[in-house]
Amino acid sequence: MCRLLGFISPTPTTAADLIGVDDCRQWQAMGSIYDDGWGTAWIDPGAEEVTRFRTPGEGADDPRLTRALDAQRTEARICHLRMATTGLNDREENTHPFLAEGIALAHNGSVRPVQRLREFVSAAEADQIGGTTDSAIVFALVLRRARHGEPLLDAVTGTVRMLRADFDHPGINLLVLTPEEMIVVHATAGTEVPYLQGPLPPDHHDHYYRMSWRRFADGATIVSSSGLEHRGWSLIEQNTIMRLTVANGAETIVRL
Template sequence: MCRLLGFISPTPTTAADLIGADECRQWQSMGTLHDDGWGTAWVDTGTEAVARFRTPTEGADDPRLTRALDADVSEGRICHLRMATTGLADLEENTHPFLAEGVAMAHNGSVHPIERLREYVSVSEVGGTTDSAIIFALILRRMRHGERLLDAVTGVVRKLRADFDHPGINLLLLTREEMIVVHATAGTEVPYLQGPLPPDHHDHYYRMSWRRSPENAMIVSSSGLEHRGWSLIEQNTIMRLTVPDGAETIIRL
């Protein structure tokens, strides 16, 4: 169970430019609850390759996360705050985003039982021990067989929804050309959380929203922000966001 934030833009920008520094601090502050690591992947403005940083430490007060949200410009970025599923270790290899072959992925949700999910892949295919790492490995496998990213993601999500009981699959995937958003959590049990919580964490933990800026940048966030002026992403939807086309493709699952 985690928090997601990502954008894609026609010109280099930051999350703070798109939603304001106050909203970025609100998102980062959720790292006190989602405190099992954080990470970010972005389109490097110099090389146009997707780069990544991740650490299994708390992000709420980490100046590196503040800088990633406020100062480090990019044409695309995804950020992730991790709250580890019970029993899954706080290791760097389990920290999101995962990155391979020019594709970065961050996940919010869970697929159970993980023991059965692990039967889908070989150990050599997985760069981590979690359900999220296995989802990423399954997507990469389909891409290696010639599928484009959108088709690979759609195929994996449909298979997991067919084979598992109410899996939680909210995803952000980033390449140098596109951001793919998955919101597929219908029936997923909302985690039981105690204490003062950010907005929507009791009843709408898995909700996702998006907004287009006047400059045609598109930003996506999981719940926990005020989201004034944002649009809800429909349940059981996959969106392919590109610049300048916007929501170029929407797939209903």
């Protein structure tokens, strides 16, 4: 189980520029709970391609994550704080975002049983992504469809629909990033909520998988999973896939 944050903007910006330093620190502080690694992927302004950094270390006090949220401007970025699913190791190859063929993907949720999910991909497809998690296999399934010529939105939608049909209440919150678009998936109806102890961030007891978004006048849009106060944000409806174009924030909505 994990936390997600992502944005697109027609001009280079940071998460702190969009929602403020205080909210960024609140999101980063969740790295003390989601402490099995963190990662980020962004559009490199010079190369016009998606670049990634990830580490199995805790993100709460990592200055590299602080810089990514506060100082390193880009037209799009996704960030991920990881809480490893039981039995799936906290090592770098299992840390999100995954990156292959110019596409980055970060996942919050679970698709179980993982052993059965692995039967859906070949060894070569799994090896391309690396890691041993359900999230990596979900990404391999998306890539297979994209490789066969489906637009990325269709590839993501088809994969999510297939998993919802074949598995019992899978949890599929996704951020998918390319130089042209960010795709957001909120499909967690009926997904089992993990048991967490102690003082918890907002919404962790009653709206654990909630996804929210905030849109700005210039088309910049930021998306976050639960854990922030989200004042002035809007909820993303359950069973929704949203495509946001980097150039102007144009949106396409698919209902599952």
